[in-house]
Each structure stands twice: as C-alpha cells, then as structure tokens.
Amino acid sequence: MNVETRMSWTGVRDEIRARILNRTYAPGDKLPRDEDIAAELGCARTTVQRAMQDLSLAGLVERKRKGGTHVRTDPVTRATFDIPITRREVEQRGAKYNYQLISRELEETPIEVMARFGIQRPSRMLHVKALHLADNRPYILEDRWIDTTSTPEILSVDLTRESANEWLVRHKPYSRLEVSFSAVKAEGETAKHLSAPVGSALFVIERTTWIGPAPITTVQAVAVPGYQLSARN
Amino acid sequence: MNVETRMSWTGVRDEIRARILNRTYAPGDKLPRDEDIAAELGCARTTVQRAMQDLSLAGLVERKRKGGTHVRTDPVTRATFDIPITRREVEQRGAKYNYQLISRELEETPIEVMARFGIQRPSRMLHVKALHLADNRPYILEDRWIDTTSTPEILSVDLTRESANEWLVRHKPYSRLEVSFSAVKAEGETAKHLSAPVGSALFVIERTTWIGPAPITTVQAVAVPGYQLSARN
DNA sequence: AAGTGGTCTAGACCACCTT
DNA sequence: AGGTGGTCTAGACCACTTG
Numbered sequence: 448m449n450v451e452t453r454m455s456w457t458g459v460r461d462e463i464r465a466r467i468l469n470r471t472y473a474p475g476d477k478l479p480r481d482e483d484i485a486a487e488l489g490c491a492r493t494t495v496q497r498a499m500q501d502l503s504l505a506g507l508v509e510r511k512r513k514g515g516t517h518v519r520t521d522p523v524t525r526a527t528f529d530i531p532i533t534r535r536e537v538e539q540r541g542a543k544y545n546y547q548l549i550s551r552e553l554e555e556t557p558i559e560v561m562a563r564f565g566i567q568r569p570s571r572m573l574h575v576k577a578l579h580l581a582d583n584r585p586y587i588l589e590d591r592w593i594d595t596t597s598t599p600e601i602l603s604v605d606l607t608r609e610s611a612n613e614w615l616v617r618h619k620p621y622s623r624l625e626v627s628f629s630a631v632k633a634e635g636e637t638a639k640h641l642s643a644p645v646g647s648a649l650f651v652i653e654r655t656t657w658i659g660p661a662p663i664t665t666v667q668a669v670a671v672p673g674y675q676l677s678a679r680n
Numbered sequence: 681m682n683v684e685t686r687m688s689w690t691g692v693r694d695e696i697r698a699r700i701l702n703r704t705y706a707p708g709d710k711l712p713r714d715e716d717i718a719a720e721l722g723c724a725r726t727t728v729q730r731a732m733q734d735l736s737l738a739g740l741v742e743r744k745r746k747g748g749t750h751v752r753t754d755p756v757t758r759a760t761f762d763i764p765i766t767r768r769e770v771e772q773r774g775a776k777y778n779y780q781l782i783s784r785e786l787e788e789t790p791i792e793v794m795a796r797f798g799i800q801r802p803s804r805m806l807h808v809k810a811l812h813l814a815d816n817r818p819y820i821l822e823d824r825w826i827d828t829t830s831t832p833e834i835l836s837v838d839l840t841r842e843s844a845n846e847w848l849v850r851h852k853p854y855s856r857l858e859v860s861f862s863a864v865k866a867e868g869e870t871a872k873h874l875s876a877p878v879g880s881a882l883f884v885i886e887r888t889t890w891i892g893p894a895p896i897t898t899v900q901a902v903a904v905p906g907y908q909l910s911a912r913n
Numbered sequence: 914a915a916g917t918g919g920t921c922t923a924g925a926c927c928a929c930c931t932t
Numbered sequence: 933a934g935g936t937g938g939t940c941t942a943g944a945c946c947a948c949t950t951g
Contacts, residue, residue, distance in 0.1 A: 455939070468853045468891070480917065491941045496919070506762075512918045512948040521849060523762050524887070526859040529739075530757040616754055620701045626759040627910040630863035630881040648863040648881040654757070658701075677860040688920070713936065724922045729938070745937045746930040 454490045460498035462488065467507060467518055478508065478516040526678035530626060530652060532616055533579040533587050533668075542581040548607045549576040549640065553595070560592050563655050564662040571595050573602065575611050578640055584671075585641045591666040598663055611664070621656035621663055628652055628676070637669060647672045687723045693731035695721065700740060700751055711741065711749040759911035763859060763885060765849055766812040766820050766901075775814040781840045782809040782873065786828070793825050796888050797895040804828050806835065808844050811873055817904075818874045824899040831896055844897070854889035854896055861885055861909070870902060880905045 454462070463484070466472050478484070481495040488495070499516060502508045506523035510516045537544040556569035573593040579586050591611055593601050604614050629651045633643040643649065649672060655665040687695070696717070699705050711717070714728040721728070732749060735741045739756035743749045770777040789802035805825045812820040824844055826834050837847050862884045866876040876882065882905060888898040 468855055474850065494940065510918065513916050513950050515917065521765055524857065525760060525762055527758060527760045530759060532754055617707065622701060624757065625911065627908050628861050629908040630883040632879065632881040646865065646879045648865040650863040675860050675862040727921065743937065746935050748936065
C-alpha cells in the first residue's frame with residue numbers, strides 16, 4: 448500500500464475487495480476491526496465503515512456487531528437489472544418505436560391475477576392487451592390488469608395513443624414492486640400477435656405493483672423470440 | 681414531520697421517498713438543497729447526503745453538482761436478483777439435491793464461447809456438462825466451459841463428486857461478472873437430459889466470469905419447464 | 914460486560930457543473 | 933465564478949451480540 452495515496456471510501460472498498468480476491472483475506476476469514484484497517488490505510492474509521500457497508504451490500508462480506516466482519520464462504524452472485532420502459536428500450540437500440548392497442552375491457556379480477564396481487568376478493572379491473580413494435584415488427588406483447596379502485600384515472604386515458612405502461616410510469620408511483628422472469632411457449636393468440644412461430648420459446652417479464660396495500664397493476668410482458676436481458680454492469 | 685423524532689439516514693430516505701410518492705416533490709421537480717432539507721428535518725447535512733445517495737442508487741432521483749437533485753421523470757425499475765448456488769436453491773425448497781456429471785472433455789474454445797469471453801484466440805478449455813436434480817428429478821442442466829489457463833486446478837478436481845459450480849464458487853474468486861437471462865426451446869439432448877417435452881420453453885441463465893482480463897468460466901444453466909426467478913425484495 | 918459495527922455531528926475542503 | 937453535491941475527519945454515543 449502506498450500510504451501517501453489518499454483513500455476515498457471507494458478506494459478502500461476496492462483495496463479490501465482486492466485482498467479478498469487475492470486471498471489475503473480468504474473465505475471465512477475474519478477481517479481486522481474497522482479501526483485497525485483505518486489505521487493501516489491511514490483514513491478515518493467512517494471511511495472504512497462506508498466501504499464495508501458497500502461490500503456487505505454486494506454480498507462479499509458479512510458484518511455483525513461484536514462478531515466482526517467475515518468474508519462470506521459462499522459469496523452470493525448478485526445482479527441488478529434495469530427493467531426499461533419499452534419505448535426507451537426500443538429507441539435506445541436505434542429502432543423506430545410503435546404501439547398498438549389490441550383490447551381494452553372492464554372485467555372482474557380472475558383468480559390468477561388475484562393471486563399475483565395477494566388479494567382475496569375480485570374487483571373491477573381494466574384488462575389491457577397491447578403490442579409494442581420495433582421498426583414495425585412485433586417486439587413485446589403485454590397483458591395487463593389495472594385496478595380501477597386505486598387507479599380510476601386510467602379509465603379516461605386514451606390508450607390507443609398512449610400505452611398504459613407509460614401513463615402509469617409517469618402518473619402513478621408505487622411503493623412495492625415484484626418482478627419475476629420465466630419462459631413460455633408461443634401458442635395461439637400470443638404467437639399470432641408476436642408473429643412468432645408456434646412452439647418457439649418466449650421470455651416473460653412479470654411485474655406487479657402496489658401503492659401501500661392497494662394493487663395498482665400487474666403485467667406479463669412477453670418478448671419476441673431471441674430476446675435477452677442483461678444485468679447492468 | 682415530528683421534529684422531536686431523531687432521523688437516521690434511512691429515516692430521512694424514507695421521508696423523502698414518501699414525499700416523492702405523494703407528489704410533494706413531483707417528477708421533474710427540483711428538491712431543496714441537502715443543507716435545507718437537513719435544516720428542516722433537524723439533522724446534519726451528512727445524513728441527508730447518505731439518504732440521497734441511496735435514493736439516487738435506487739433510480740428515484742438524479743443528482744448533479746451545482747444542478748441540484750431532481751426527481752426522475754421516468755423512474756427506472758431496478759430489481760436485484762440473487763443467483764443461487766443450485767445446491768442451496770434446491771435444499772431451500774426442501775428437496776433432496778443430487779448431481780450427475782454427464783460429460784467432461786478438453787476441447788478447443790468454440791467461437792461462440794470466445795465471443796462470450798471477448799477473447800480473440802481459442803485456448804484449451806474444459807467442457808463440462810452436468811445435471812442438477814431435485815428429489816431425483818432433473819432440475820437444471822448446465823453446459824460449462826472453464827479456461828484451463830486461468831484455472832488449471834480444475835483438471836485435478838473430481839467432477840463426478842463435486843460440481844464445477846461449487847468448486848469454482850469456493851475456490852475461484854472473480855473480478856468481473858456478466859449475467860443474462862433468456863428463453864430457449866427444448867430440443868434434442870437438452871430435452872432428453874431434462875426429461876422435458878420437446879418444444880417446451882426453458883428458462884436460461886447465462887453467467888460468465890473473469891479474473892482481471894483472464895476468462896474463468898462461462899455457463900449456460902437451462903432450467904426445467906416452469907422455472908421462475910424472482911427478485912429479492 | 915465488553916467489543917465491534919452503526920450512525921450522528923460539525924466543520925472543512927474538494928470537484929464538478931452551470932451560468 | 934459560484935453553487936451544489938461528494939467526501940473526509942475526529943470524536944462521540946448507541947445498539948447489538950457474543951463470550
């Protein structure tokens with residue numbers, strides 16, 4: 448270590464991370480107390496604390512009061528994904544974005560949607576199907592349910608012009624979010640709308656939001672064959 | 681606001697987040713300077729700074745020196761996933777974990793694997809196929825390439841007893857990671873190994889790691905039909 | 914009971930960006 | 933050139949957990 452070099456908290460973090468990588472601190476090992484590391488690196492304990500907090504969040508170390516800091520034995524692989532607004536995703540790929548409303552109907556909540564929201568009783572929901580296109584080719588098909596109790600304004604939105612996706616993002620903040628990924632087989636209507644061969648494998652993003660305890664919306668976004676979602680660096 | 685209440689930085693974060701949700705600060709709005717918020721909430725600027733850093737990381741606000749802090753107009757949906765060690769994932773579901781080595785061969789790097797690693801020239805790699813089982817039923821099929829230059833030790837590991845997955849996690853730290861998700865159709869060998877109907881849709885996790893500039897391993901983990909990956913809260 | 918991490922504070926200086 | 937966020941420091945006290 449170059450003691451002359453001023454260490455920012457990110458610098459301290461990188462130094463500790465490097466030591467974990469090169470086995471100076473091996474998996475399971477107990478690290479020195481923050482104060483000792485601070486003394487060694489010539490910075491304040493606060494700075495070490497900030498660095499450690501980051502490493503802990505990243506799943507590299509585990510910290511316990513009195514117990515000290517330990518290198519995790521089975522480091523968790525933790526990856527963060529940005530789930531983009533479809534329009535922006537398309538435009539960022541340099542393609543022309545288009546949008547088509549397929550259907551829009553008021554319906555009573557079906558059971559599987561109630562399950563996603565975790566509610567016991569059905570209510571009136573707006574059921575919207577829409578297609579997002581990139582360069583005039585199908586890109587993502589969304590099947591969305593919007594709770595008209597928490598979000599009555601949606602009933603007066605012209606969904607032929609603006610996608611529910613964007614309207615909600617701009618006007619309806621949420622307090623809780625669940626996201627999951629899966630794969631489904633292209634069949635029937637889905638295959639037709641996406642112009643995908645029947646039987647091809649499609650990537651699905653499912654997203655559900657609440658405001659407080661109240662459901663807002665749940666959507667299944669089915670992507671065209673070949674779609675791939677990558678973690679942010 | 682109860683001025684008497686002591687605000688931790690998480691408390692400040694939650695208060696600001698609440699104000700964004702209830703439109704006290706609407707999308708696009710400029711927030712007061714950290715110092716003013718600190719004065720209002722009765723805490724030090726450092727505390728506000730810590731809170732804001734977190735909100736910024738979460739994608740809720742955008743901060744610029746001199747420019748101030750703004751509520752993001754299109755808040756990014758950001759979700760973090762833990763990609764588990766398969767054994768632990770299975771065991772956490774209360775199932776019995778088993779593992780079978782399918783094949784293990786030294787081969788020259790094929791082009792698509794070179795592309796994943798971002799390398800120009802082939803080298804000798806260990807190509808491993810293995811099956812993870814839950815309650816004796818196929819669960820995840822992995823197709824893995826391990827660079828024998830960066831990781832020669834792998835050649836003396838008994839992969840019939842220990843999965844490459846676990847050995848690598850325990851013995852080989854990485855400095856860079858790429859993760860992506862996609863969907864593939866069950867066909868040929870893959871369908872057979874997973875006992876999945878030909879044509880069903882399978883969820884795929886692709887993971888590639890490096891140590892410095894050197895490739896370590898890349899793996900395609902194909903899950904059984906119905907597999908779903910959820911974000912951590 | 915004592916050790917270690919978690920957080921707060923007040924002040925200082927730096928770095929970046931807008932004007 | 934000036935304003936605002938970014939970070940550091942030293943010291944203090946708190947809170948959890950373990951021996």
